[in-house]
Amino acid sequence: MAPGNIGIVGAGLVGLGWAIVFARAGHAVRLYDNAPGAAAEARRTIALRLDDLRQAGLIDEAPATILARVSVADSLAEALEDALYVQESVLERVDVKNSVMREIDALVGPATWIGSSSSGLPASLYTEGLGCRDRCLVAHPVNPPYLAPIVELVPAPWTSPATLDSVRTLMQAVGQAPVTMSQEAPGFILNRLQAVLLMEAWRLVEAGLASVADVDLTVSQGLGLRWAFMGPFETIDLNAPGGIADYARRLGGLYRDIAAETTEQRGWDNELIARIEAQRREVLPEAELVARSAWRDRRLMALALHKRRMDSADAAGTDPAATPGTQ
Amino acid sequence: MAPGNIGIVGAGLVGLGWAIVFARAGHAVRLYDNAPGAAAEARRTIALRLDDLRQAGLIDEAPATILARVSVADSLAEALEDALYVQESVLERVDVKNSVMREIDALVGPATWIGSSSSGLPASLYTEGLGCRDRCLVAHPVNPPYLAPIVELVPAPWTSPATLDSVRTLMQAVGQAPVTMSQEAPGFILNRLQAVLLMEAWRLVEAGLASVADVDLTVSQGLGLRWAFMGPFETIDLNAPGGIADYARRLGGLYRDIAAETTEQRGWDNELIARIEAQRREVLPEAELVARSAWRDRRLMALALHKRRMDSADAAGTDPAATPGTQ
Numbered sequence: 001m002a003p004g005n006i007g008i009v010g011a012g013l014v015g016l017g018w019a020i021v022f023a024r025a026g027h028a029v030r031l032y033d034n035a036p037g038a039a040a041e042a043r044r045t046i047a048l049r050l051d052d053l054r055q056a057g058l059i060d061e062a063p064a065t066i067l068a069r070v071s072v073a074d075s076l077a078e079a080l081e082d083a084l085y086v087q088e089s090v091l092e093r094v095d096v097k098n099s100v101m102r103e104i105d106a107l108v109g110p111a112t113w114i115g116s117s118s119s120g121l122p123a124s125l126y127t128e129g130l131g132c133r134d135r136c137l138v139a140h141p142v143n144p145p146y147l148a149p150i151v152e153l154v155p156a157p158w159t160s161p162a163t164l165d166s167v168r169t170l171m172q173a174v175g176q177a178p179v180t181m182s183q184e185a186p187g188f189i190l191n192r193l194q195a196v197l198l199m200e201a202w203r204l205v206e207a208g209l210a211s212v213a214d215v216d217l218t219v220s221q222g223l224g225l226r227w228a229f230m231g232p233f234e235t236i237d238l239n240a241p242g243g244i245a246d247y248a249r250r251l252g253g254l255y256r257d258i259a260a261e262t263t264e265q266r267g268w269d270n271e272l273i274a275r276i277e278a279q280r281r282e283v284l285p286e287a288e289l290v291a292r293s294a295w296r297d298r299r300l301m302a303l304a305l306h307k308r309r310m311d312s313a314d315a316a317g318t319d320p321a322a323t324p325g326t327q
Numbered sequence: 328m329a330p331g332n333i334g335i336v337g338a339g340l341v342g343l344g345w346a347i348v349f350a351r352a353g354h355a356v357r358l359y360d361n362a363p364g365a366a367a368e369a370r371r372t373i374a375l376r377l378d379d380l381r382q383a384g385l386i387d388e389a390p391a392t393i394l395a396r397v398s399v400a401d402s403l404a405e406a407l408e409d410a411l412y413v414q415e416s417v418l419e420r421v422d423v424k425n426s427v428m429r430e431i432d433a434l435v436g437p438a439t440w441i442g443s444s445s446s447g448l449p450a451s452l453y454t455e456g457l458g459c460r461d462r463c464l465v466a467h468p469v470n471p472p473y474l475a476p477i478v479e480l481v482p483a484p485w486t487s488p489a490t491l492d493s494v495r496t497l498m499q500a501v502g503q504a505p506v507t508m509s510q511e512a513p514g515f516i517l518n519r520l521q522a523v524l525l526m527e528a529w530r531l532v533e534a535g536l537a538s539v540a541d542v543d544l545t546v547s548q549g550l551g552l553r554w555a556f557m558g559p560f561e562t563i564d565l566n567a568p569g570g571i572a573d574y575a576r577r578l579g580g581l582y583r584d585i586a587a588e589t590t591e592q593r594g595w596d597n598e599l600i601a602r603i604e605a606q607r608r609e610v611l612p613e614a615e616l617v618a619r620s621a622w623r624d625r626r627l628m629a630l631a632l633h634k635r636r637m638d639s640a641d642a643a644g645t646d647p648a649a650t651p652g653t654q
Contacts, residue, residue, distance in 0.1 A: 120581060142549045142550075142552075147552075148548065148549050148552055149548045149549075150544065150545055150548040150549030150550075152545070177544050177548035177549075179537065179541035179542075179544050179545050180537070180538075180541060181536055181537055182535055182536055182537070183536065185534075185536050186581070186584065186585050186588065187581065187582075187585040189531060189536070189537050189541065189542060189545045190545050190549050190550055191581075191582075191585065192527055192531065192585050192589065193524055193527055193528065193542075193545065193546065193550060194550055194559075194582075195527075195581070195582040195585035195586050195589075196523040196524055196526070196527045196585070196586050196589055197520055197523055197524045197559055198559055198563065198582055199523070199582060199583065199586040200519055200520055200522075200523045201520065201558075201559050201560060204516060204519065207512075208509055209508050209509055209510065209512050209516070210506065210507070210508055210509070210516050211507075212560045214506035214507060214516065215506075215516060215520075215558055215559070215560060216557065216558020216559065216560050216561050217477065217504050217506050217558060218477055218479070218506050218516045218517050218520065218558070219520065219554050219558040219559055220554065220555065220556055220557055220558045220561075221475065221476045221477040221504035222469045222475050222476075222477030222504075222517050223469075223477075223517055223520060223521055223554070224551055224553075224554030224555045224556075224558075225469075225474075225475050225555055225627060225630060225631075226551075226623070226627070227546045227547065227550070227551030227554055227555070228547065228551045228552055228554070228555030228630065229547055229551075229626050229630070230543065230546075230547055230623065230626075231528075231542055231543020231544060231545070231546040231547045231551075232521075232524055232525055232528050232542070232543065232546055233528060233539045233542060233543050233603070233607060234543050234547075234607075234610075234611070234619075236525065237607050237611065237616070238616065238619060238620045238623055243604065243607070243608075243613060243616055244600075244603060244604050244607050245600050245601070245603075245604040248595045248600045248603070248604075249600070252594065252595035252600075253594075254447060254513070254514065254518075254522070255514075255518075255521075255522040255525055255526060255595075256526065256594045256595070257513065258513055258514040258518065258519050258522035258523070259522050259523050259526040261513065262519065262522075262523055267579065267580075267583045268575045268579035268582075268583070273571075273572050273575045273576070273579075274572070276560070276571060276572075276575070277570065277571050277572040277575075280560060280561075280564050280570065280571050281570075283561075284561070284564065286570060289564070289565065289570055292561075292565060293565045295641070296553070296557065296565055299556050299557075299637060300552060300553070302633070302637055303552060303555065303556070303633070304552075306629070306630070306633045310626060310629055314622070
C-alpha cells in the first residue's frame, strides 16, 4: 500500500502510539486534538519514543526522518484532508465518541476509512446515524501499538466487507498483526481472554489457594513463555502426539470440569480489592509504580527486538539459537 | 543447599527433563525406570539435550561434565539410596502412582523428600497410607523444566510444612521458580488458568466470532507479550495510574460481565473438535507437527536465554536495551 495521509484524532497515549506506527511505515501523519497544545505536546513525546526505539535497535531510519512525517493539524478538517485512513483515539465514552464521529462524518472524504481505538465500546454505539458508517469499524490496539503488533478489527453490522479488507491490508502493511471478529461481542477477543484468566487469578487468591506473587510467577515463568510466540491453540496442538484433536480428547473433560468450577465468583468487591492490592504492594510499593512501568517498556522493547530477530532467522532458514550472542 | 543425591523415578520425557535440572545445578542424579533399558536411553537423550543447551548458550559447563553427574540406577533401591530428594515421574494414573509410591515408601530413608511430577492427580490420592506421607507432595513442572522454570508445589493434607519449605528451597537452589498452593485443587494453579483461557478460546471459535489463527495471534502478538515476563496481576497493576485497585474499580465490572457470559459452553464434542482441528491443519499440516515442535523448542531456548540476559542486566542495573546486539 503506497504511503498516504493518515489522520489521528485524539493525541493521548493511544493516538501518539498510532502516529509512531504509521509514520514508521512511511505514511504522512496528521495529529489532531481539540485540547489546545495537546497535539504539539504529543509530537514532542513521539520524538522521545522514537529515540528510545532507535536506541533499542527497533527502527532503522533516523528518528528525525520519521518525526518529520508527523505534523500537527490545527483543525479536524486539516487532519482529515485527503486522508487514506483516520484513527479515532478519543476518550472511551459513548457520548464523546458519538460527538467526534459526527464531526468526522461532516468533514471526511468518500474514500477514507475510519477506525476507532475503542477498547470496549463497539462501533455500532456511535456510528449508526453517520453517512460514512459503512467505512467505520473498531481497530483496537494494545498499548503501545508500536511494540505490541496486535490490532482487533471489529465491524459494526453496517461496516462494508471492503472496509474490513482494506483496513486489514493497511494494518498488515504497517507491520501490525490484525485479527478480525465476525461481529461485535463485549471485550472483543483480547479482553475476553484476559477477563476469564484474570477472574480465575483473583478467585485463586480469594479462595486462599495461592498468593498474588505466585499466580504471577506461574504465568511469567510457565504459561506465558509459549504464549509469547505461539497462541493457546498452537500450544496444545504441539502438546499431544496426534495434535490438537488428540489433546482435546485427552484433556477436554478435565478443562471443562475446571472451568465449570470457576464460575462461583463474587466479583471484585472492595474487601477483595484491598486484599489483592495489599499483596501487590508488598511486592511493589506504590512509589515504584512509575519506575516499574518504565522497566516494563524496556522489557517490551527488548522482547520485540528478540522476536523480530528470531522471526527473521526463521524466515531465512537459519538458527540463531546456534549462534550465541546474536539473538 | 549442598549438592546431594537426587533419585529420578520414571525416565520418560518428564523424568529426563528433571535430571537435566538437577545435574545442571551440581547434584548427583540417579535415573531409574522399571522398563529395561529405558533409563540408559533417557541418558543418551540427555546428552543430546545438553549439547543443544550448550549451543544455545544456556549452560556454562561442558555437557560431558554435567552428563557425568547422571547415572543409571539398576534398581529402585539404588536410585533412592542416600537421596536428598526423589522426583517421581511415572505415568499419570492413580494405580501406577500408588504402586510406585508404595515401593518407594518401603525403600526410602527417613530424611528424603518425595515430589511427584503429577500434572493433575493430587498427592492425597496415592500417598495416604504411606509411612513417608508427611514427606510427599506434588512438584509439577512445565515441560521441559530446564527451559520453563515454574514448578507447582501442592501439599497433601498430611504433607509437613518442613517438607514444603525444604522442597521449595531445593527448587530455588536449582534455578526453578517454585509456587505454592495452600491445599489441593483440580488443575493446580497453571492448568486452572490455562483451562479458563482455553475454554474461552474454543468458545470464540465455536460461536464463529474469530478463527483459530486469529485467537492465536491475539495472544502471541498481544496478551502473551507482557505475560512472558510479568504475570497478570503485575500487568494490570501497571495499567492504571493508581495501580491494581484503581484498575479493578475501572474494569472489574466489565470483566465480571464478560466472564459471566462465557459460561455457556457445550464442551469439546467431536464435531467441535473436528472443526477446530480442520482450522489448525490449514495453518499447520499434520506432517509438520514434529518439525514445528522442534521449532518451538528452539524458540523456548532462545527466549530463556533472552530472559536470562535481561534479568542479569536488571540485577546489574544496566540497560541492555540501550546496547543493540547484546540481548
